[in-house]
Amino acid sequence: MVFKRLLGSIGIGGPTVDTVLAPGAVLPGGHLAGEVRLKGGKAAFDVEHITLELVARVEAETSDGEHEGVVIFDRFNVGGGFPLGEGEERSVPFAVALPWETPVTELYGQALGIVLGVRTELGVAGARDKGDLDPLTVGPLPVQEAVLEALGQLGFGFKSADLEYGRIGGTGQQLPFYQEIELTPTPQYAHVMRQIEVTFLANPGGMEVVLEADKPRGFFSSGHDALTRFTVSHAGVEGRDWTVEVDGWMRQLAAGRGARTVPAPHGPGDAYGSHAHKAEHGQVRHGSGPGPGMGTVVAAGAAGLAVGVVGGMVAAEVVDEVGDFFESDDEESETDEEA
Template identity: 85%
Template sequence: MVFKRLLGSIGVGGPTVDTALAPGAVLPGGRLAGEVRLKGGRAAFDIEHITLELTARVEAETDDGEHEGAVVFDRFKVGGGFRLDEDEERTLPFTVTLPWETPVTELHGQPLGIVLGVRTELGVAGAKDKGDLDPLRVAPLPVQEAVLEALGQLGFGFMSADLEYGRIGGTGQQLPFYQEIELTPAPRYAHAMREVEVTFLANAGGVEVVLEADKPRGLFSAGHDALTRFTVGHAGVEGRDWTAEVDGWMRQLAAGHGTRSVPAPHGPADAYGTHADKSEHGHDHHDHHSHHSAGPGAGTVIAAGAAGLAVGVVGGMVAAEVVDEVGDFFEGDDDEDGADEEG
């Protein structure tokens, strides 16, 4: 996308910037490459800095309901400290490393509904202005893909995915939000859970897999959430029986072994208005049935790949919705800058 918005403090004739990302998806913790293309304005300008921001659309639950907003989760200075002459064209290649916890946006090329972007901030003459967002595609790490493949093999179905503002206590989480992949239970576990949420917290050594099951109300017990956590390394992914291993995890989760139960009501709000941790795991609990109504149900899924997790795409319907959401997010975020665009 080309940023042709005029810098407010400079006026007509300011420089423009176009950031192009290398094609294809990148991995969490991997290298993101691209180039920043500058075009000089009607006079020479000193370019003080060129900074890339990684932005995510994140949900936050507060006392007055659920809200969505853009969160910047990393910044990289990729250039600056030079003069851009009148009408001069300059290209600056860059390579930056994504955080290990960067959310996954697709599986087998199918979008999950997670919206990430790269925004370019240009510092000129003491002013800062931000350009358009370029969509960022992120594929799963081998461990993440293996776990999701195993869940698909076991019969779990994809419902939706989102990013939740908050932290999961007792983990090594670094970002101020975490990704939840919500699944319908496999038939063999339908009696023990209504849905399952999977969160991956990756780091240089491996991946923490946090599992949360929405347990149904029993004859003598109220409904509640059960949580458990497993840590796996990056090495030796191909040599493990992931279907058997993940099935063991789910059996433990269904039986409540090694898990902690969390009652359903909301906890008190923190200083930012978001709901505080409720369990020793510190998981920010919320009503999982109130904000996924737009996602596909269990009857509208097909397999993504021969042995992949069932992803909700029927005749392009969900894919089109995802594209619309991406567009709305990027356009809406630009409008907040309060500037007009040309061309």
Template identity: 70%
Template sequence: MVFKRLLGAIGVGGPTVDTVLDPAPVRPGGTLGGRVHLEGGKADFEIEHITLELVARVEAEREDGESEGVVAFDRFTVGGGFRLAEGERRSLPFGVSLPWETPVTELHGQSLGVVLGVRTELSVAGAKDKGDLDPLSVTPLPVQEAVLEAFGGLGFGFRSADLELGHIGGTDQRLPFYQEIELVPPPRYAQQVHEIEVTFLAGPGGMEVVLEADERGGFRAPGHDALTRFTVSHDGVERQDWPAVVDGWLRHLVEHRAPYGVPAGDGAPPAHGHEAHHHEERRPGPGMGTVVAAGAAGLAVGVVGGMVASEVVDEVGDFFEGEEEEEEEEG
């Protein structure tokens, strides 16, 4: 989905911008490549800069309920400082590094309903215009995929994924939001927890895995959330027994009936546990209503509430089209 828009800030006859992303999959911390195509208008123009802005649809908890909005989480200048002649066509290649905490939007080619985009800003003679907006697809890192596959092998089903505004206390989180992947427990854990929420906070040296369990209360104890985090390495992913590691995490999480996390240490040398603290902005969100049915054979998109994978893709497309229409109205 590519949008071409006239540079409205300088009126009819201005240059147009069209950004095309490389089709190759990109991972958190990886290089996002593509080309910015420019076409000159009815006169010569000085192109001051061309900037790419990474944006995400994020949910926020407020006193009057939940709301959604677009949050920019990185910017890159990929060109500028040249004259674009009347009617001239020019194509500029670029390669930029995604933040390590960039959310995952798909698993095994199936959309999770998480919406990321790349917005192109063109600055001409002091006037700026947010040109086209293109959807961004991000696949998981090997260690992220290994952890999710381990959950699937243990019988967990993936309910939804969303982005929450706020910061998880006690972590090295850098972006202004975090991703929550909600999992449905198998019968083995269903008597203890309603759901498990997984958050990945990746960095160049490794990754924090934050687990939150919405626990079921007993006859005398109300249900409450338990939260803990673990640190894993990017190296040696293929040599780890991830189902055993994740099972150890889960047993620590659900057996310790306390509102805060507990340290790990149950036979998982490469995955170090830490005590984690709740923070005032972390709350579970309803997500997109997508279910990813997980099993030992892998992950596939399933159905919940009548919503299937194609409808999730349509909703993502509608979001970008709505953003485009709002910008045109503002222009």
């Protein structure tokens, strides 16, 4: 999808900017390619810089309740330092590397409800304008897909996915938020787990898989969460029996072996989001019948996800201003005509 917007800080007669991303999903740690298309206005301008911002909708819970907002999680200067003549058309190609922890937005072609975007900032004549916003689609790395497929084969069901503002203690997390994929347990584990949350923290050498089980309250005990973490390599994905390996992880989590148990939250958390207790987790471990597979599970579950989004953005902070994240071509055209 291509969006157009008049450079508002310059006013009527200013240049316009279109950012066109290469088609298809990109992978975490992979290269995002495309081009920024500029068209000069009714006068010549000096283009000082063209900057791409990666933005994400995130959730956070603080003492005053739950909030949603947008976080900038990377910036790239892809051009600038040239004049743009009156009515001149110019294309600036780019290829930038996504952070390894970039969240996955789709699995097997089904949207997970995670909203990412690429915003283009154009600096002209000492003014800046965030004049273009395009949706960013990110697919899973092979090892992420293998783990999720194994969970589907084991019978775990896809429930939802979101981005939580905060950090998981004891990990190599780089971004100011992390992705949680929520799953419903198999009947085998339903009596000891109400739901499972999976977080992937990828890096160039491999990936940390953080598992959290929401354990129900017992007659003589309060509810609690069990967390454990495993590290896996990007290499040799096809040569491993992931169903057996992941089943072993879940058995350990259910039994509490290698897992840290913490009290379940009963109210709003702190700046670490709804699962602030994850920040305390520092233990590292290396290390039922077949179901329908996560592809089928996601196809059934993701269709019902609400993909609401919010506007406003500040670096490494969550804001509360609610609005439309992506505007339609019709809305943009109306804005241009009115300008």
